[in-house]
Amino acid sequence: MSNRGRTTQFGSVETMRRNGVWQEFKTPAGKRYFYNKDTKESRWDKPDFKKASGPQNSAKGAQAERKPMFALELIDDWHLIICNDGAKFYYNGESNTSKYEIDEEGAGQCAALIKSLDKEKLILLIGIARGYNVREGDVDRIFESLNEEIDLFKKNQVKVEKEDEPNEEAGDAETPPQANSAGLVSGYGSSSEEEPENDDAGIIDDLNQIDSGDVNERGLFFQLFDRYELDKFSTWSLQCKKIENDPDFYKIGDAAVRESLFEEWCASASESEDDTDADADADVLEPTKFHYLAQIVAKAEIAPDCIPQDIRTQQKALFKAYRVKEYVPSKRDQDRFVSQLLFYYKTFSLEQRREIFQECLRDHERDFACAVQLLRQDVGLISRWQALFPPAAADGASVEDALLSIEHRCGVGAIALTEPRYYVLGILDKTAGWVRWLAAEGGPRSRVAPAGAGPWPWPINPE
Amino acid sequence: MPRVKTRRTKPAPDGFDKIKPTLTDFELQLRDAQRDSTSKLAAKSSEQLWEILQIHHQRSRYVYTLYYKRKAISKDLYDWLVKEKYADKLLIAKWRKTGYEKLCCLRCIQKNETNNGSTCICRVPRAQLEHEAQKKDMQISFHECVHCGCRGCASTD
Numbered sequence: 199m200s201n202r203g204r205t206t207q208f209g210s211v212e213t214m215r216r217n218g219v220w221q222e223f224k225t226p227a228g229k230r231y232f233y234n235k236d237t238k239e240s241r242w243d244k245p246d247f248k249k250a251s252g253p254q255n256s257a258k259g260a261q262a263e264r265k266p267m268f269a270l271e272l273i274d275d276w277h278l279i280i281c282n283d284g285a286k287f288y289y290n291g292e293s294n295t296s297k298y299e300i301d302e303e304g305a306g307q308c309a310a311l312i313k314s315l316d317k318e319k320l321i322l323l324i325g326i327a328r329g330y331n332v333r334e335g336d337v338d339r340i341f342e343s344l345n346e347e348i349d350l351f352k353k354n355q356v357k358v359e360k361e362d363e364p365n366e367e368a369g370d371a372e373t374p375p376q377a378n379s380a381g382l383v384s385g386y387g388s389s390s391e392e393e394p395e396n397d398d399a400g401i402i403d404d405l406n407q408i409d410s411g412d413v414n415e416r417g418l419f420f421q422l423f424d425r426y427e428l429d430k431f432s433t434w435s436l437q438c439k440k441i442e443n444d445p446d447f448y449k450i451g452d453a454a455v456r457e458s459l460f461e462e463w464c465a466s467a468s469e470s471e472d473d474t475d476a477d478a479d480a481d482v483l484e485p486t487k488f489h490y491l492a493q494i495v496a497k498a499e500i501a502p503d504c505i506p507q508d509i510r511t512q513q514k515a516l517f518k519a520y521r522v523k524e525y526v527p528s529k530r531d532q533d534r535f536v537s538q539l540l541f542y543y544k545t546f547s548l549e550q551r552r553e554i555f556q557e558c559l560r561d562h563e564r565d566f567a568c569a570v571q572l573l574r575q576d577v578g579l580i581s582r583w584q585a586l587f588p589p590a591a592a593d594g595a596s597v598e599d600a601l602l603s604i605e606h607r608c609g610v611g612a613i614a615l616t617e618p619r620y621y622v623l624g625i626l627d628k629t630a631g632w633v634r635w636l637a638a639e640g641g642p643r644s645r646v647a648p649a650g651a652g653p654w655p656w657p658i659n660p661e
Numbered sequence: 662m663p664r665v666k667t668r669r670t671k672p673a674p675d676g677f678d679k680i681k682p683t684l685t686d687f688e689l690q691l692r693d694a695q696r697d698s699t700s701k702l703a704a705k706s707s708e709q710l711w712e713i714l715q716i717h718h719q720r721s722r723y724v725y726t727l728y729y730k731r732k733a734i735s736k737d738l739y740d741w742l743v744k745e746k747y748a749d750k751l752l753i754a755k756w757r758k759t760g761y762e763k764l765c766c767l768r769c770i771q772k773n774e775t776n777n778g779s780t781c782i783c784r785v786p787r788a789q790l791e792h793e794a795q796k797k798d799m800q801i802s803f804h805e806c807v808h809c810g811c812r813g814c815a816s817t818d
Contacts, residue, residue, distance in 0.1 A: 334788055334817060335788055335791070429682070429683070430731075430733070431679040431680045431683065431727070431733060431734075432680075432682070432683040433683055433719070433722075433723040433726070435719060436683060436686055461726065461730060461731065464731045464733065465730065465731045465732070465733075
């Protein structure tokens, strides 16, 4: 088994090269981004390696995914290498060179040998390299038989050479000296002369036929499942009884293939259901993890010697009403978070905390810069949010809705998990802070007024 | 076997209705298998057990594919099914490992109580069995294992 010639030492260097230019990093908040070493460019979305790295690199990129699968030993240390994408090339172990085509002068015997091989088997081998599924034993057998053919060819050739040599010595007029290679070609290359150098195209056509055949059967089977309305939540051993009397059922002979098709069908069905579910859920905005816990702390009366347990006993009803447990399941996490918040509430006044919140947004600006820029262009929305203030006119629910939609649009998920400063304000103040930040920084005013000194939507001390 | 439902049993999460018919079907199969009388031949005495193990395997496999392959049921429902013993938690844990994707039963990988101190013969890949039989110029004598009647559960088969 080990001498079957699956070579793996080739492709590893190129895969490193592929990732060489673009590197992946994470922002402190945990978002992924990519950095180009050459152009010093950084971007959020995953760059297209082939397009981004110029025409010269694109060839390398294409080669990078290529890995040799099979190596057939030919004559004079030439090897036929078949890659995992079905491409083939010739490699000479002696001179350490590779070529896509073997020309007659370079290795005439090799070319003749290739032509003499059973083309069906070569096609199959290339198909296997490209991922066509056959049994392990069959691969071995094909490979062995190809090797046998090569051996046979070598033996025959030795014979031919021996026959040729005395003829040449005798100076027989019937066999001219240069007929050596030509004789080989006409002797062994039975069908290949009619279709010269179309091998690759032919092979690919054949493979496409195999692929399309698979696709047809797949479609047929999926139709069959639909026709009999099989239960997508059931198992094959029960469901196959329903359809095994249908003639279409026997178009696929292999039981394992039938079962895998059924599984595929079920998986695709449940995926499409998931999509519709996700669409429905998109309208309901999910508050951030500590949203309600922060609101409880904001509502609580905080004495200088207050500890998290006090908050818990004081606001027991709210803990239950807001279902804090669903968002932060562990009590220890709850306490840790509350004690962090208590620090801010005890040390800073409301005004200072508003500043801290603005500072927090400024610090994390680059985490949601794109979203905020998009949002700022939507002036109507922002002015609608601004209209919610002063709070005397606004009811709590609409303010909270506004906050949730801002959080959703800006994608604050990452900072909301780690940053206690984000929660130092109650919902009302926080929404006001967001609106001020969105409005102030977006307009030209932000360039004039120092950040944080913009007008608060309503007087800080209403009384 | 699933646990007996009592008043303290938690109600099934959403989505259980969809898979209930299949589970009921498995339960009926299990009942039938229990009702079959054992053979009086000593060599065949364990075959009834094989059938029960086989259905048990199929049902665990069913829950496993629903959750891990098709992703058709929620985590809640999966946890509930495992807790109520509709599926074998330990067996599923093995299936998630490479090399054990098709494992028939846990006893077949137990090395302790065997004569050779090795796993069951059903774990040997079919290709290897054929290869060795060819070497010795013999037929393959293995048909199914004594533990659960498995005919070969190597990942390559």
